[in-house]
Structure formats: C-alpha cells, structure tokens
Amino acid sequence: MSIAISDVKSQELYCPEIAKITAVKRFTEKEKWFDIELPGGRSLGHQPGQFVQVSLFGAGEAPISVTSSPTKKGSFELCIREVGMLTKLLHKLDVGSTVGIRGPYGKGFDVKSFKGKDILIIGGGIGIVPLRSLINYVIDNRKDYGRLIILYGAKNPDELLYPDDLKLWKKSNDIEYHITVDQGTPEWKGNTGVITTLIPGLDLDLPNTITAVVGPPIMYKFVLMSLKTKRIPDENIYLSLERRMKCGVGKCGHCQINHSYVCQDGPVYHYPELKHLQEAI
Amino acid sequence: MKKYQLNNKQLPSFIDHLKKQGTVFAPHKKGDTSYSFEKVENPNSVVLDYNRTLNSVKKYFLPPREHLLSFSKTDNSFRKGSFKNEKKIFLGVHSYDMKAVLKLDYNFSQGNPEENYLQRRKDSSFIGVSFIPDEFHFSQSVGIPLHDTEGFDIYLEQNSDGYTVKIITEKGEKLIDGFDRVSKAKDISSNHVQFQNKLKYNYNRLPEVFEQSWNAAVWEEVSKKCVGCGTCNLVCPTCYCFDVEDNLDLSLQTGTRDRSWDGCMLNGFAAVAGGENFRETLAERQRHRVHRKFKYISDITGEPWCVGCGRCTAYCTAGISIVEIVNQLCDEYEQNYLNRPAVVGLNAERL
Numbered sequence: 001m002s003i004a005i006s007d008v009k010s011q012e013l014y015c016p017e018i019a020k021i022t023a024v025k026r027f028t029e030k031e032k033w034f035d036i037e038l039p040g041g042r043s044l045g046h047q048p049g050q051f052v053q054v055s056l057f058g059a060g061e062a063p064i065s066v067t068s069s070p071t072k073k074g075s076f077e078l079c080i081r082e083v084g085m086l087t088k089l090l091h092k093l094d095v096g097s098t099v100g101i102r103g104p105y106g107k108g109f110d111v112k113s114f115k116g117k118d119i120l121i122i123g124g125g126i127g128i129v130p131l132r133s134l135i136n137y138v139i140d141n142r143k144d145y146g147r148l149i150i151l152y153g154a155k156n157p158d159e160l161l162y163p164d165d166l167k168l169w170k171k172s173n174d175i176e177y178h179i180t181v182d183q184g185t186p187e188w189k190g191n192t193g194v195i196t197t198l199i200p201g202l203d204l205d206l207p208n209t210i211t212a213v214v215g216p217p218i219m220y221k222f223v224l225m226s227l228k229t230k231r232i233p234d235e236n237i238y239l240s241l242e243r244r245m246k247c248g249v250g251k252c253g254h255c256q257i258n259h260s261y262v263c264q265d266g267p268v269y270h271y272p273e274l275k276h277l278q279e280a281i
Numbered sequence: 282m283k284k285y286q287l288n289n290k291q292l293p294s295f296i297d298h299l300k301k302q303g304t305v306f307a308p309h310k311k312g313d314t315s316y317s318f319e320k321v322e323n324p325n326s327v328v329l330d331y332n333r334t335l336n337s338v339k340k341y342f343l344p345p346r347e348h349l350l351s352f353s354k355t356d357n358s359f360r361k362g363s364f365k366n367e368k369k370i371f372l373g374v375h376s377y378d379m380k381a382v383l384k385l386d387y388n389f390s391q392g393n394p395e396e397n398y399l400q401r402r403k404d405s406s407f408i409g410v411s412f413i414p415d416e417f418h419f420s421q422s423v424g425i426p427l428h429d430t431e432g433f434d435i436y437l438e439q440n441s442d443g444y445t446v447k448i449i450t451e452k453g454e455k456l457i458d459g460f461d462r463v464s465k466a467k468d469i470s471s472n473h474v475q476f477q478n479k480l481k482y483n484y485n486r487l488p489e490v491f492e493q494s495w496n497a498a499v500w501e502e503v504s505k506k507c508v509g510c511g512t513c514n515l516v517c518p519t520c521y522c523f524d525v526e527d528n529l530d531l532s533l534q535t536g537t538r539d540r541s542w543d544g545c546m547l548n549g550f551a552a553v554a555g556g557e558n559f560r561e562t563l564a565e566r567q568r569h570r571v572h573r574k575f576k577y578i579s580d581i582t583g584e585p586w587c588v589g590c591g592r593c594t595a596y597c598t599a600g601i602s603i604v605e606i607v608n609q610l611c612d613e614y615e616q617n618y619l620n621r622p623a624v625v626g627l628n629a630e631r632l
Contacts, residue, residue, distance in 0.1 A: 001582055002431060003386045010399040014349045014525075014538070018357050057352040057359065058536055060527045062554065083554040098357050217557055244553050246525055249393040253522030253543070254550060256569075257559075259577040264392060278495055279559060 013249045016055055016100030021093055022075055027161045030081050031126065032091050033067070037075040038101065044076045047108030048133035049240055049268040053248045054078065055100035059086045063245040063263070066104060067129045069136035079129045079161060105248040106267050109134050109212060109238060111141075117210045118146035120202070122223055124153045124195050124215025128161055130240055130267070131214050135169075142174060146208065149176040153195030153215075156183045195219065199226040206231055213239040220281045224271075237271035241280065283454070286464045288443040296324035296372065298460040303368030303406070306341065308334050321372070329373045329437070329444075332415045333590060337378045337518035338371050339385060342402045343542075349397070349525065350538040359538075364400040370456070373410045377420040377588040379432040381518030382407075384586055388521055388578075406452055409433035410444070417591025419604055422480035425588060480604060481611040484585045490607075490614045491576040495568070499609040504563035506599045507546070513570065513593035513601075514544025519586050520573075522550075545569050571606055 023035035038044060044052070046066050055061035062084070068077035082091050090099070111134070119138055123131040138145050150169055154160045160181075169177040178198045180191035191198065195215070211232055213223050220239060227237060243255035245263040255262035257280050265273075274280050287295055299305045305321040308331050316331040318338055352359035382402075389398035411428060414420075421427065430436045434453030437444040448454050482490060514520045524543040529536035543550060546566050552558040560566050574587035587603065594602040 001387055001584060002383050003390050005386055005390070005399060005402055008390045008394045008399055010394045010396040012361065012396050013393055014397075015359070015361055055527075055538075057354050057357065057538075058527050058529045058533070061525060061538075081555075087554070216555075217559075242553055242555070242557070243559065244551060247523075249395075251389070251393070251395060251521070252524070252540075253545060254524075256545075256573075256577075258572070259580060279565070 013247070013251075014102070016053070016061075016102045018098050019101045021095055021097045021099065024094055027079065027163070028159055030083075030159075031161055032080055032082075033162075034078045034080065034090075034093075035075050036078060036099065036101065041074045043070070043073060044101075044104055046070055046076070046104035046133075048111060048137045049108030049130050050104040050106050051130075051245070051248075051263075051267060052078070052101050052103035052105065053245075054080075054086075054090065055102075056086060056089055057100065059089045061100070061102075061246075062086050063105070063248060065130035065133070065240075065267075067132045069133050069140055071137055071140035079126070079132075081126055103248060105245070106263050107265060108268050110270075111137055114210045115144050116146065116208075118205055118208055119148050120204065120209050120211040121148070121150045121152075122195060122199075122211065122213045122215070123151070124219040124223075125155065125159070126161070127214035127216065127219070127240075128152055129214075131212060132162060132165065134212055135165075139175075146205075147176060148174065149178075149202065149204075151178050151180075151195060151198045153180045153182070153198070156181050157185055157188050194222070196222050196226040199223070199230055202230070204230070204232070207233070207236075209236060211237045213237065217242065217281070224281070234271050234275065238268055239271060239274070240267045241269065241274075242267070283448040285446040285448075285457070286440075286443065287437065287446050291443065292327070292329070293324035295460060296321060296327060299370050299372060299408075299456065300324075302456060303370045303404075305370045305372055306338065307372040311335070318371070327373065329410050330412075330439070331373075332412065333375070333417070333592060333595065334378075335592075335596070336516060337381055337590070337592075338374060339381065339518050339521075341369065341371075341405075342382070342385065342398050343389075343521055343523075344401075346539055346541045347397065348537040349540050351535070352527075352538065353535045354529075355534050362397070364397070366400075367404070369405045370408065371405060372408045373437075374407050374433070375412050375590075376409060376427065376429040376433075377418070377425050377590045378518055379407055379409055380420075380425050380429065381588045381590070383432050384519050384578075384584075384588070385521055387582065388519075406434045406456060407432055408453075408456070409436040411436075411438045415591070417595045418589060419479055419591065420589030422484060423585040423587050423589045424484045481608040487575055487585065487607070488579065490610050491572065491579075493614050493618050494572070494576070494610050497610055497613045499606055499613065500564040500568045502609075503567050503601055503606055506601055507563045507567060508599050509546055509548060509563050509566065510598050511544030511546045512596050512598055513603075514546050515542060516592040516596050517574075518588060518590060518592070520544065545573070567606075571603065574603070575607065 020037045025033040051063045051065045054064045067079045184192040243262040246252040246254045250261045250264040307327040308316045309319045311317045316334045348362040350359045389395045434450045436447040522543045523540045525540045551560040578586045
C-alpha cells in the first residue's frame with residue numbers, strides 16, 4: 001500500500017467556529033438547554049441524529065447531539081447534561097457567552113428513506129435529546145410521514161426534559177405520545193415502569209413502521225428484545241450509540257467498535273449493520 | 282537500478298552531503314542498549330548497524346505531543362498550530378518502519394485527510410538500510426521481505442566493506458547527485474540471514490484465523506499477565522490513536538489545545554463521561570489492540586497493520602509476545618475449527 005502523499009488534498013480538521021449562546025433554559029438539576037447561533041446566523045446544515053464537538057478554551061471539547069431539527073433556521077439547539085468539567089463550565093454560561101463548535105459530524109437518521117412511513121420513537125433518559133431533532137423534523141414535514149408515535153421514559157418525573165415539547169406532544173392530535181417513569185412520585189399520574197412496558201400495547205403497521213431507538217447502553221438490549229417479540233423487522237430499526245468521540249473525524253480511535261468508527265459510520269446505525277458488530281450493544 | 286559502493290569511511294562525508302540538502306534524521310545510540318532517531322548534528326554519531334529504535338520515525342509526522350491550537354480566553358481568539366516546512370531526509374530506516382509510514386499515510390489520507398500529519402509528512406525522503414533480524418523481528422511473516430525497498434528513495438545494503446547503494450527513485454538519484462566519492466558497486470556479499478521469530482501462519486492465512494478469534498481463550502490468558510501500561514501502543518509504529526486536552530498557562534487566560542499519543546490498552550480509553558467503559562477488561566483491550574493490527578483495518582486494506590518490528594514484545598513490561606498471541610490464536614483455530622471430526626460430511630454421506 002503506497003499513497004502519493006503530494007496528491008492528497010489535506011484539510012484543517014480541528015479549528016472550531018466561535019458561536020454565540022442566544023438562549024438558555026434549565027430543564028432539570030442536571031440538564032440545560034442552549035440555543036446557539038453560528039457566525040452570521042449560518043445554518044449548521046446537520047441531519048437529525050448528528051452531533052457537534054462543543055468546546056470551551058481551557059476546558060476542552062466533547063461530542064454533544066444536536067437536539068433541534070434542521071428545519072429550524074438561524075440557530076441550533078443543544079441539551080447538555082452536567083457530567084464533567086467541561087459540561088459543568090458550560091452550565092455556567094449565559095446568553096451572550098461563546099462556545100467553540102466543530103461539525104456536524106457522523107451519520108444521522110436517513111429521513112429521506114423514512115418518507116411515507118410511520119415513525120416510532122423510543123427514547124430513554126437523555127436519549128430523547130437526539131431524537132427530538134428527528135421528532136421536530138417529522139412534525140415540520142408532517143405530510144411526508146405517517147403516524148408519529150413517541151415513547152419516552154425517564155427514571156423519575158424530575159428527570160423529564162423538554163416540558164414545553166411534552167405538553168405539545170400530549171396535546172397534538174397528530175402525535176401518539178406515551179410516557180413512563182421508572183419510579184413515580186405521589187403526584188405522578190402517568191405510567192410507571194421501564195420503557196419496554198410501553199411496547200407490547202402498541203398497535204403497529206409492522207412493515208411500514210420505522211423505529212428509532214436512543215437511550216443508555218443497558219436499554220438497547222431490552223428494547224431490542226421487546227421489538228423482536230413485537231415482530232418489528234430488524235431492517236426497520238435504527239439506533240444511535242454513545243461513544244467517546246474525541247476528534248469527530250475518524251482519526252483518534254476512541255469511538256471505534258471493531259472496524260467501525262462511531263463518529264463516521266454512526267452515531268446512528270441501521271440495526272442490521274450493527275447486529276454482528278461485537279462490543280456494540 | 283543504479284548501484285554504487287559506499288565504504289564505511291565514506292559514510293560521514295555522505296551524511297554531510299545529505300545535510301546540505303535538508304535536515305537529516307538517523308539512528309543514534311541511547312544509553313547502553315537502545316537506539317533512537319535523532320536529528321543529525323555530527324555525522325560520526327550516526328549508527329546504521331542497529332536492531333531497532335525505541336520509537337519509529339512516526340514521531341516526526343505525528344509528534345508525541347503537539348499544539349493543535351493556541352488560544353486566548355480573554356477575547357476567544359485562537360490560531361492553529363504551525364508546521365515547519367523543511368526538507369527532511371530519514372537515513373537508516375528499516376524496511377518494516379518504512380512500511381509502517383506507508384500504512385500511516387493511508388490512515389491519515391483516507392476519510393478526512395489530516396493536514397497536521399500530511400504537512401509534516403510531505404518533503405520527506407527515505408534512505409533505507411539493511412539489518413540483521415534479532416529474536417523479536419518477524420516482518421517476513423507479515424509480508425515484508427528483509428530487503429523490501431517499497432517507499433525508499435535509496436536503499437543501503439550492507440556488504441563486507443560498507444554498503445551497496447541502490448538508487449530506487451529519481452528523488453534518490455538527486456540525493457546522491459554530486460557526491461563525488463561513489464564508486465562502482467561491489468558484489469553484495471551480505472549475510473543471507475533469516476527472520477527467526479515467525480508467525481505460525483503466513484499473513485495471507487491470518488484472515489481465516491481472525492474470523493474465529495473473538496472468543497479465543499488467549500485474551501483471558503494474556504490479560505492475567507498484562508498490566509495495562511500501554512507501552513505496546515506507544516512503541517508501535519502503526520498505532521496512531523490520540524487524546525486531545527486543553528492546557529492553560531499560568532495566566533489562566535491563554536493556553537493550548539494539545540494532542541498527545543493515547544493507547545487503547547489504557548483503562549479509560551473507551552470510557553465516556555457518564556461512566557460507561559466500553560472495553561473495561563484487559564482481555565477486551567488486548568483483543569482490540571491485536572484485532573486492530575490483524576483484522577479491522579486489514580479486512581479493508583487486505584494487509585496486516587502489524588509490520589513485525591517486534592517492539593511491543595521487546596519492550597513489554599510483562600513479557601507478552603504478540604507472536605505468541607497470534608500463534609496461540611492459530612493453535613486454537615486449528616483445534617476448534619480445523620481438526621473437528623467432519624460431522625457434516627459424515628452425515629451428508631449417510632444421507
């Protein structure tokens with residue numbers, strides 16, 4: 001193997017764009033929502049399911065899923081859980097502060113191929129963050145898609161994200177929305193139980209239903225089992241994987257699963273591609 | 282191919298001739314038993330007869346640590362790291378290390394071609410030198426013959442009085458042009474040495490072994506010895522994984538975004554912020570490392586990503602040998618998949 005180096009057109013890969021925070025909302029004790037504007041209000045140009053590398057000089061960089069739909073123009077949204085040094089500092093930022101943005105990176109949901117299909121969304125915990133990008137895309141292109149069914153599960157009512165969206169989804173005649181919490185509170189009137197308890201009761205048009213699943217690693221195994229019992233064909237399942245994408249451009253090696261770099265081939269995978277990938281689920 | 286004779290005593294003046302054309306890097310002795318590629322200041326300190334250098338020439342294209350950006354928090358400004366544009370001549374490179382550079386060229390060119398690597402890599406010339414394999418070399422088993430000249434501009438093959446100089450490329454011809462003490466090539470009477478340490482199967486049979494390697498017993502066994510120090514990653518000429526972190530200077534206002542070599546054998550390599558570690562055990566990490574050298578990239582490119590330099594084995598703090606790992610995989614493959622009674626065949630006959 002020998003490559004003519006001088007013929008390769010190389011790219012600068014690691015310079016961020018300095019973007020401005022235009023709105024901030026606190027969802028829970030751990031999660032905050034940010035609206036972010038690129039220089040000149042330029043569109044991010046992402047697909048639902050893609051991620052960006054968010055950085056603060058001095059604190060470093062981390063991969064964060066875009067939570068707004070590409071149909072939203074002028075700015076994009078992130079929902080960030082405070083888990084480390086960088087995210088702790090991000091949580092301290094307010095409107096007018098700036099962050100570094102690289103991306104969007106990876107493969108998102110192939111929304112074009114979903115056209116005409118029913119869309120079943122299964123989101124656990126902060127898995128709802130990248131899925132909201134897909135949900136809003138479908139809502140904004142409602143006539144292109146069939147039923148929109150959203151299953152959302154959280155550990156407890158205090159951890160539910162997007163209060164405004166949840167109200168909207170509940171109210172909409174166009175959305176079949178089911179929510180559950182692992183552990184309820186005295187005030188909680190809804191379903192209690194893990195997210196898989198919502199699956200058996202669904203009435204689905206099987207060959208015509210696309211399922212998008214995002215959640216913590218432990219959730220996939222059980223959701224996939226439930227979907228199998230429900231006879232949803234593997235070809236109709238898409239899921240998104242969390243890994244340590246340090247560079248986002250397929251070089252640093254941290255997100256690798258077998259031959260696949262999650263930052264390039266994922267984070268959204270068509271389940272048949274993933275099924276035989278060891279270490280993936 | 283043009284050939285010249287370069288006698289040992291002509292070597293310093295040959296190096297001086299090279300130095301006039303660019304910055305020359307060559308092996309130097311370090312400590313009692315180690316060698317290292319260094320910038321040549323004094324031609325007499327260059328050692329061409331060596332077994333292996335601690336690190337390969339990879340360090341010049343992918344430095345152990347580099348500034349991706351310098352930034353200022355005060356005004357949120359930054360500028361990217363700079364690359365020195367200089368003509369580099371690497372003298373005394375072994376064939377396996379040359380092959381490793383060609384493999385890294387692939388990794389940094391495919392997908393998103395990376396400026397940092399490619400800018401450093403361009404304007405490089407390579408002068409190879411023959412070597413006598415020791416107990417750790419096994420390049421032949423991974424498809425790299427002893428005198429493989431692919432990638433070299435000039436190849437020096439040791440003979441009784443010095444070196445036979447083989448001009449491989451036009452670039453090589455230009456490098457030697459004007460050096461007036463070359464003479465007609467002597468017949469090569471170099472030792473017909475062989476690689477001692479060999480893989481049980483030749484590289485072209487390894488894909489079938491690695492089809493069945495996931496659940497092999499060797500991973501658990503080797504993890505009992507392994508301490509997870511990552512030395513094998515650091516010395517490997519085809520390992521290129523890296524980490525990126527920001528470092529502030531004392532003002533706490535300015536600093537650098539730095540990338541440094543990382544290793545998949547280290548505990549936190551595949552861990553995410555939420556606490557999940559996707560390769561938590563040493564067995565999983567060993568399996569990943571060895572599969573990176575023999576399967577993941579190899580399935581795509583058709584060649585092993587191990588070059589048989591023997592560094593990971595020679596420098597392993599726990600005495601783990603990659604040759605033994607692969608040979609045990611071959612053994613397990615034979616026992617479990619080749620020597621099984623042909624049940625299917627017998628049944629088929631009965632039917």
